[in-house]
Amino acid sequence: MLQTLTISEAAVGGIAPPPGYRVEQWTGETPEHLLASVAATRQSIDDAPATRSAVRAPEWTPEVVRAEEAEARAGGVEQRVAVAVEEATGLVVALTDVPxxxxxLTRTHWGTTVVMPAHRGHGLGRMVKAHLLRGLTADRPELEHVGTGTDSANSAMIRVNERLGFVTTREVVVVSRSL
Structure with missing residues (x-):
C-alpha cells in the first residue's frame, strides 16, 4: 500500500508515551548506548506482518547500522530517527526513521517503522512516527508531502498511518519468480 501524508492535514498532536516508555530522537548517528538495541529492533522487521516476498532485509548488526549511517552521510542524507525506549530495560523497542x-525540499519518503513483537499493540508505532513528524514539520516548514509504503498484510501499520493523516494513494502488486 502506498500512502501519502499532506503535511497541512497531518494529525500530529502530542502523543505521550505509555507508562514504562520514553521517546528519544536524533539526527545522524545512533547514540552508542543504543546501538546494539537499535540493531536488534531493526531486525524485528522480519517479524512484521507481510506477504511472502523475495525481498529480504539485511541482517541488522551494530556494524551494519554504522555502515548504513556512513553511507547516508556520504550521500548527504540527513537521517532523522525517533525511538521508544522501555524504561525498565533501557532497550529500544520501537523505531522509525526518515531519510x-x-x-x-517539499516531498520526502518515510523510511522504516518497526515495533518489537512483544511491544506491539501499545501505540508505540504511532507515537514514534508522530514525534518524528512533529520535529520534521517544525524544522522543515517547506515540507508538504511525505510518502510511505506498507505491506498490505500489515493492517496495524496502515491504521497507524491513517490515524496520522496518511491516505492510500495506490495499491501495488509485486510479482516475482525464480528463473
Whole structure:
C-alpha cells in the first residue's frame, strides 16, 4: 500500500508515551548506548506482518547500522530517527526513521517503522512516527508531502498511518519468480 501524508492535514498532536516508555530522537548517528538495541529492533522487521516476498532485509548488526549511517552521510542524507525506549530495560523497542535526501525540499519518503513483537499493540508505532513528524514539520516548514509504503498484510501499520493523516494513494502488486 502506498500512502501519502499532506503535511497541512497531518494529525500530529502530542502523543505521550505509555507508562514504562520514553521517546528519544536524533539526527545522524545512533547514540552508542543504543546501538546494539537499535540493531536488534531493526531486525524485528522480519517479524512484521507481510506477504511472502523475495525481498529480504539485511541482517541488522551494530556494524551494519554504522555502515548504513556512513553511507547516508556520504550521500548527504540527513537521517532523522525517533525511538521508544522501555524504561525498565533501557532497550529500544520501537523505531522509525526518515531519510532526508539533499533534494527533498517539499516531498520526502518515510523510511522504516518497526515495533518489537512483544511491544506491539501499545501505540508505540504511532507515537514514534508522530514525534518524528512533529520535529520534521517544525524544522522543515517547506515540507508538504511525505510518502510511505506498507505491506498490505500489515493492517496495524496502515491504521497507524491513517490515524496520522496518511491516505492510500495506490495499491501495488509485486510479482516475482525464480528463473
Amino acid at each position: 532526508l535526501h539533499p533534494g527533498d
